[in-house]
Amino acid sequence: MNSVVYVRVSTDEQVQGTSLDMQQKQCLDFAKSHGWNVPKENIFRDEGESAKATNRPQLLAMLEYCRKNKGNVEKCIVWKLDRFARNSDDHVMIRAILRKNGVSLVSVTEPIDDSPTGKLMETVLSGFAQFDNEVRTHRTTEGMKRRLEQGGWPHDAPIGYVKARTRDGITTIAPHPEMAAKLTLFLETFSTGQYTVRQAADLAYELGIRNAKGGKRTWQTIENTIKNPIYAGYIQSKYTNGNRYIGLHEALISEATFNKNQRILAGKQKVFTRSDEEDYPLRRDFLRCIHCSKYVTASAPKGASGIKYPRYGCAHCKTSIIGKKVSKSSAEVHKEFREILSRIRYKEGRLKVFKRIVLQRWCDEYDDALKAAYQINKELERLQVERAQVNRKFVRDELTYSEKQEAVKGIDTEIADYTKKKVEADEYADQKEQIVDNAVLFMNDPSEFWNRAPLQIQKAVQRTLFPHGLAYDFENGFGTIELNESYLLIQKLASEDANNPIVVAGARFELATPGL
């Protein structure tokens, strides 16, 4: 009967002298001294594999070999039991597979066999292997936690960064020379609120943010990238127990942008997306055919040259029956609608409501930024006190001149950093009035605003001005003087003074023949 040899090293151990060749030689010498035959193909070598994993390719191959050659394999020789497994459960499982196939486990360096004492030794030794592993894991984890608390980053660098070290030797990350700018652009573009996460995955691909094979990253990966506070200069990982620390690395986006993105992901901030509907903002629930009261529809018939000609039309009326046009190009209808918009304004009360909402939304959006500004001010105060204390200690001869200089230098660096952040935070606060005023200014020109806005906003503008929609005559446009009182008002004023806009308050454009 033959025997098998299983040897394994992790990458670290190769450096420490427990090389594969050394283990293999000792196993083969041991087999030879006991008269066990080990053919060359019965040597299984796992290199750079941790014993924590049971899916090591050569271990699995060895177990498979024992299974297939059941009854023909006598011993499985290892240099040390911890080559097999670093926890008792895995050890017992692998041992059971071997035993089931009639294979005894033999360690070159440890006295185990199938006697009661040998079995006890084996259990104790596998328990020690597990203990040793847990101690190592604990030490590594604690080390990582310390690094993270210091603001370092002991893990792989996320996309947009490369691994780096501080002057003090702390492992951290630094912006990738090419990818960092792409990540910044991507995250800032997402913060405009014009993308869903799936659309953001397409955007990332277009910007060159791709997976290792050059393909598109999944939307889940992209979502994780957007959620990662590391891009805003913070440290958070599974080892920080939910805590977030200020990182030593350079941020790629501002904290405000990061917070905005989180609100978009959480659905607390509107996403303004484009769609095919974009060409027809007046259809569905807004324009009604003046003849039949039904909502108008839209289509884009192709001309002889293959070019599409988008049109609004009534699907219920026929020119042959009513003797009038029942469709018109969407460009013309939009032009007419904009002409109406150019002569109307929101009533004062509505503008007040809008202004209040803008102000409230602005405050929501920058709430975090304002909180950050408050924290920065507190930090600055603390640093000034600390600086004064250092100087007092120097005066009292509790510090030497060089000690004082060093301490002051450190504090001043921190003060400079916080002062820079304070300027940024204050800018947000200063923008408040300006943003509200500008937002209202935009609304003062509904025609231009409507023309530039995406579909969702166009529809909202339409509803706030004409909550009950508008009647439309494909022959004469938006109603006629006889048919529509509000329209008459517009025409009247427009003829008196074309520059004098009408103030409207959600004008009710009643159909002249609502019963039809």
Add this chain to the structure above:
Amino acid sequence: MLLRANQVITTEEARELLGDESDHMTDEEVQKLIEDFDLIAQYTIKLVQKFKQKENKTA
């Protein structure tokens, strides 16, 4: 009084600001107006921010 999640202002507040006009409006209509204005407000803030950013870059 209608009050919805993440509501920016209440219908009562809106009625106060709207003045007489709101006398002819139902609560649902006021609520709809708030929601539409909210949507427009969020979009407008973004628009203004973009505009400001452009301005800052060219300055």
